[in-house]
Amino acid sequence: MWQKSHLKHSDTSPSEIAAERRALKKAPSLRFRFILAGVLVIGVIASLAINLVFDSSRKLADLSYDRLLRSALLQMDENVGLIRNEISIDIPWSAFATLAQADEDRVFYKVESLEQGFITGYQDLNSTPPKSPVLDEMQFYNQEYSGEMVRFAWLERRLTEPDTAQTVRIVLGQTRLSREAMASAVTQRAIEVVVLVALVAIALIVIGSHMVLRPLHRLERALEERPHGDLTPIDINTPKETHHLKVAINHFMARLQVNLEQLENYTADAAHQLRTPLASLRALAENARDNISNDTVSKDAVSPEKQNLALENIVIQCDALSQTVTLLLNQAVVSHRLQTQRLAPTNLLEPINASCREQAVTALHQGIKLSLDCELKEARVLGDAFAIQQMMQNLIENAVRYSGLGVEHATEVVVKVMAFDAFYRIQVIDYGDGIPDAEKQRVFERFYRGRYDIAGSGVGLAMVKDIVDHHRASIVILDTQPKGTTFQVDIAKIAFSRKPV
Known part of the structure; x- marks a missing residue:
């Protein structure tokens, strides 16, 4: 998808395309991980199923052939009797005919009496069941x-018998060749079915991965097809699983x-704030140049008073330009900090004291006494110390400018x-002319100035409102009584998250 987007944008260089291709090759694949996880799960399930089928097939084979073994043993048991107090047995041909259905297996048997000893069969067949013997209870086991x-x-x-009693033991065995063959046939057939089901499941997972990732491709197309x-x-x-991703993208774009x-506002502020002092500076310089040129033409010496006045005006405009640049830089720093820095526990008194110290000299030059009335030793809030200091400097500077x-x-x-x-x-209390009620809501607007006869930028209070x-x-x-303006800021203590009223 990203290759299509590069074809649309002609400003993408071949080196950027090659770098993105290399990054794409190194990037992990969500689809591959999805398929790999599915294959692993199916593999584990298939292994468990095969093991279960293998055990079940052996039990099924034993169950089937144990019935033949039981039938043959019961036929032998029916022909055991006592003749003149001695045990005799006539093994029927049908017993071996029953076991002959497994034509590849060999049969072993032994009949003995606990009182008389060995009667017939394989004399060296000394087999005992793993469980304790119980009379009249048939047991099956492998040995x-x-x-x-x-x-x-x-x-x-x-x-x-009326005058005697004896105990007879019959052991009948059959090799497991036919059983194993039957179990192998059942297992092989089951494995074929399990493998077929696993392959079909893997194919469905591969197809499903395209469907699962389709909403992501839709989001990608929606973003790639947008104009600059x-x-x-x-x-x-989008589905619920990608809804939060869409919300996060929307929040990021917001x-x-x-x-x-x-x-854009900062650029506009910079252009607006720099245009006026630069124009004034140019006008003063041109005026000084024209005066000097006129005096030179008239062959009159340029008076020192005129030179000093022209230079003084230029210096004043240079100072104003410097203050404007400083204000713009502070505004840029504050704006950046408000976007990137998290609020942290801060002592509110530190930026307030710093602002008062920085503005005290300026206030004295204008005949204004700046004082701090605070009996607190500490005031912990959740905030940004630099931004709070800029807020206080603008409020104090504004109060000093409009006082007296x-x-x-x-x-x-x-x-x-x-x-x-x-x-x-x-x-922040001043005793100047005050602000009319109609203008109190507008003083925080960018570039708004209530009086143009006083130097100012019109962005200081707007930055205060942002902070x-x-x-x-x-x-x-x-x-302020009897006259003046008071700017009042309420900021919550660090233990309270709600906005103060």
């Missing part, structure tokens, strides 16, 4: 005699779509940290 394995029938009973950039969810019907959107604009008492920004039962509350949402926290904008 070696005359260099061959023989199947014996054993019977012992008492003969009684199509990350919409897969909506084809995350990839989010990452692409964030990359024409208001005499707006010379302070206060950062408060308080503890509640299930969450910690962070407040708050990633930490499953909440942020609200309140009015």
Whole structure:
């Protein structure tokens, strides 16, 4: 399937195709594993079946020929009697005729009395059953005699007369050639059937492997036939076994779509943020060049005040450009960390203290006193310290920027940290002009700026909202009394997973 996809995409080089072919050869085959597992299972089942058939065939052969052996032994027993207190036997021809049905086997017998001793048959036939002898109970067993394995029938009973009683023992044996031949024939036939069934089962497994893997090929085709950039969810019907795979692919594409959107937003942010200071810097440089050119044409010396003013404006724009680049880099780092780093136990006070220290000097240069009001020694939350620090820096920088604009008492920004039962509350309080109610919901929009007479990028509070949402926290904008704005963030303690209210 991957070869077809490469034929469709002309941007695939021959070296990439060759590398993918080599990787495909080294990759394990799911279909081969499925077939191999099926063959192993069938092999084990076939082996057990053959062993079972082999034992059953031997028992069946013994059962069949034991009936002949029993019949012959009973015929011999019927002709045993007492004549003048002595045991006599006239072995009937029919007894041996019964055993003659197994024409390849030899027959051995012995008749003896416990009182008189040997009566007739093979005198050296000293065979005893493995179980304890029981009168009038016939026993069958295998035992070696005359260099061959023989199947014996054993019977012992008492003969009684009015004036005497004796015990007679009859042992009748037959070699196992016919039995083994019968068992082999049955086993061979059964093996043929088992092998045939196993081959059919293996063929069905091979065919079934194509059907089982067909949903995976459908998913593969659905992905390969998509145009570039199509990350919409897969909506084809799949079996339960591949449903979770489809869901995982859809979730992965959803995350990839989010990452692409964030990359597009970041690119747009970078273009938007860099365009303005670069344009201003170019305008200032051109203005300085034009002033110098005009003064040179008029043969008037360029005044140091004009030079200093032009250079000062250029330096200011360079600083603004540097701040913009730093903000974009921080935004990229935060976005990457939010996508790749897991939240970990963090002391909330450490990034807050670091942010206050970094912004304190900047606030003093603008005549603003930055203070931290916190009586806690530790505040454990599940979060990312770097992201929280960037959040606090943006909130503090925003509060400092909009403080003290024409208001005499707006010379302070206060950062408060308080503890509640299930969450910690962070407040960044300023005493500036405040934010109108109509704009409170829009300040977190990207590129939105309430006032364009104050320097700013319009993305700081948007990044704050992303960080708050990633930490499953909440942020609200309140009015400071008597005037100003308070940004309030509630973040859950590490022991609580639910969002604080």
